[in-house]
Amino acid sequence: MINNLIICHLNKSPKCDVPHFELVQETQWGLGWIWEMKCTKCKFISEKYKLFREINTGRPGRKSATINYGFQTGVINCNIGNDSARLLLTSSCIPPMSKGTMQRITNNFCDKVVKLAENETEQVVENFRRRNQTLGLNKNSPVKLQMDGTYQSVHIKSRHKMGQNASQAIGIACENETDNHDIIGFHLVNKLCWVGAWLRGKGYDVECPNHEYCTANTNRYDPLSEKDLGYEIGKKKWPNLIYLWTIVLLMGMQKNVQGLQEAMQEIFDPLWSVNRLADTIHRGQSQFREVLRAKFSVGMFPGATKAQRNDIKIAFANDLKLRSHGIMKSLFAKYNGDRQQISKCLPRIVKSVVNCYSGNCSDTCRWSITLCNGGIKTSWWNKSINLSSHGLQNGSLKPNKTDKLLIESLLEMKLSQTALNQMQFFSNTNKCESVNRTISTYLPKNKIFHAMP
Template sequence: MKGDRKRKSSHFLPGYVKKVSEVTQTDYDYDLPSTSAVYEDQELSYVNIELDSPGSHRVLRPRPEKKESSFDQNEISGNRIINVEKMVEMWNIAIQTHADEEAEVCAVPQFKINTEEKWGIGWKYSLKCLNCGYISPVVKLYKEITTGKRGRKAAVVNINLQAGLLDMPLGNSRTRLLLADLDIPPPAESGMSKLSSYVSSKTTDLNNESMRTKVEEVKNVNRRRGASNPNVINGALDGRYNCLTIGHSKKPGQGASQSIGIACETNTDKKYIISAVLQNKLCWTGAWLRNTGITVNCPGHEGCTANLTRHAPLSEREMGRIIGEDLSIQGVLIKFATTDGDSTSATGIEEAMRTLHPMWKVERLADPAHLSSSQFRQCFKANFSDGMFSGKTKVEKTNQKKTLSQDIKSRCSLVIKEMYSTYCGDVDKLKKQLPKILQATVMCYDGDCSKCRSNSVVCSGGHSNNWWNRSMFLASNNLTSLEMNDNDKFLLNELLKTRLSEEAIDKTRYKTDTQKCESINRSINISLPKSVKYGRNAMGRLSSTFLRSNIGIKEATQTKAEFLGAKLSPKSLQALSSIQKKSVFLRDYETRPEVKRRKLLARGRNIHEFAKYKKFNSTDSGYRKGQLDKILPSASQQLDDDHSYSHSK
């Protein structure tokens, strides 16, 4: 070890100060700068550097001048985070040792803080008696845990801080600002960064183990239900990108640098997250090296946090393949995969499953909510005839077209709901009625309700209880009739088939959706905001979100702390129980039938009030995108100007 062997006589002795004038060429292997007079009478310190040649070289460098701080280092004020048990222990030690050593001199001590040392947001203190000058031993006012890393033991409060930040939109920089606002001296950002990487890695391991446990739990549910193959688990998949738009104005290719793939099971009501994948292009180390002129490739170099090259596209199909491989290792087979309309993750899962089971097929199911949104967009973009709507201006006709699109979306959803209730979920009976429903619905929008009472499902065909009066969209916006030609009727029939066709019914026959994945994406926005890029610890923040969704806020926080070696106090657990109870209540409250009905009535009332306001007031805000920008001339106008210019010459 260093210091065990005898020092050479040429080495500096402790406390020895050597001046430049005393340095000779034999003290080092290369020349010093010629400006030796600048360093005259300055203290020099030496450091070891490694060169290509074997051995170490001692290089003398001037010690930097100590800058005088404008703050009084002896002044101890503000707020601190301390452990109550350790604080009581410190006072007991100080009082006992003072009584043992200074009992005869000082009977009634008067203590003040003598020294203070920071360790993250933990603190160490020693006390001093103002009467006799006694100084107590230094006591740590925080608990410690062993992380297996070199150096000092980690403080529990620092571990808990990093574990809590995984569930927050704050990073280390903003956390230091928050602590400073609370008049708490913030820790060094470098130390926080190292500890956050450790906590992130441990949380990822914990979540992976938790997801494997949930997979086995779903298999046990399948066994209790008597499934022929309990390893078959149906899932819903969705992807999330860390940008608001697909393209970007400043960089080529996709605008996103990270994408997240989530797989939730649909066999149980819990809808556990059973697998997830992160595609990451961010690597701060690689970007810094490239900016300094060093050629490195990400991924590939040491310490790289990216798992995808910078210019490779983010693919939901590839994420589905990785998820399929992860589930295949656990013996899981996906039979039905529910996705939205812009995802090919089901194809990726099928490719992974066929590696072990060549004849296995994965059927892709559609999400009803995304299917309805697609129907609305297609209707709003449909090329209906100019005389179909009664509006006098283009703006009025556009508003009526939007009203019709909203009404078609709402009507199709209500028809499907009533049909499932009438036929008790019998899909075959429902399919037989679809042609009649389509015909009656098109005739109803054309003003003929003769077949509505028997086939329309939601329109009774009378003067007061027909769909035109029942709909919250048509009646509120004074849309009382449509003048449709044959082409308009054909387009309307095709739009209705988006939801009311045999293919659409087959794709939604199990009533599975991706709403759980969408709720997880909203939760991810808390820990991974799209406006902030977390390249190193993104997976840890995702894992903390998944853990919180799978087992609840209280159990996730408690389990995470115990896995990291910390332990929460009873009052903190009591507060977590209250938070968990409120979260469960709000989640269940939104699913109550009376709450849904009340929200639907409020929505209809809001539409009616807005239509009434619009009748007597202007709703134009005056905003037009780029209305003050310069308008470039069109090609035809440019040709006309050139032609007139040539004739004038």
């Protein structure tokens, strides 16, 4: 800008040897500025300089500034909204753009993000089809899927107030065929509508979502349902995506399964069924809770007080959960997921683990996959963090016959033929849950910062 300004001044006012420039007018264009300069020694007035790059839209009229869209890119990828972003700019002595301009840019930018996400989903589908053809399968072969849902609330219900303590529900579906676990399904149930709330406050008889400029897609009195999330995800008819919903596996909530199955029956076949398998992580958490509920004998755990025995019981519950998961993981790695080979080993492994906890680990542990080699330094008692942190050694636990049967039943929650059939792919919904946590973290949050005393 400065070089162009000096050249223009030299061409129009050649007699003004030493110019002195001042700012005549400045115009704000979002976060960008337009300057107009003049020379105080002569009558030279420059053209208007845009201190930002423009987005070439190919249409007539004023062009948008790249800085405005770039700033909006950062806003939607962090946990602040437009109001908090304007407060941040004002606190930094940067004049913010108006609320209307910022909201308009947000709407345009979010529409482009939605289109980009749909294009990426189509690309994921095409990659699946090429992968199936490479493996010699039908390009529309069924796929494994993991699903999970989240609400805009920590506690979905309350003892003191009627109704659900949430206004949004989000359902995520990820493929479970590759290590990437790409997102191939998404649905948002939203009750929030500022326009509808404002009109109702003015006395108008307006109900969402049946009015103009409504952002809600369900009535504010309707309950949020996981079944509806699964149904809407199954009914998504994006380009080239309809054949992918030939689902054979779903690891997640049972209500999602019912909704997805209804969608599949409407699209493909009334007799279509969706199989729900267990999540290894959730099964381990259930196993941990069952150990805490179990009624062991008084002399099972060492400790002088009840509090000490409860601490050791919690450590034992964690240890049993982690050991069961490690054993199953080792079996899947050794036999490459062959369930017939794995099922033959499970009864012997359960007996060996019970003997190990009973103090007889050297007899059978070294001959089966129990994560214990039966020695002193190589035993599970020495390797386990939960047991060693509480000073437990081989023989510290004193289970009687009833306790041994109880431990065996707890192990069979994950180490049995029934559990193996329910966890036949040994996978989980961690990707869906991480996406849900990310979404809840990056949702706009208006915060008020109080002044320091």
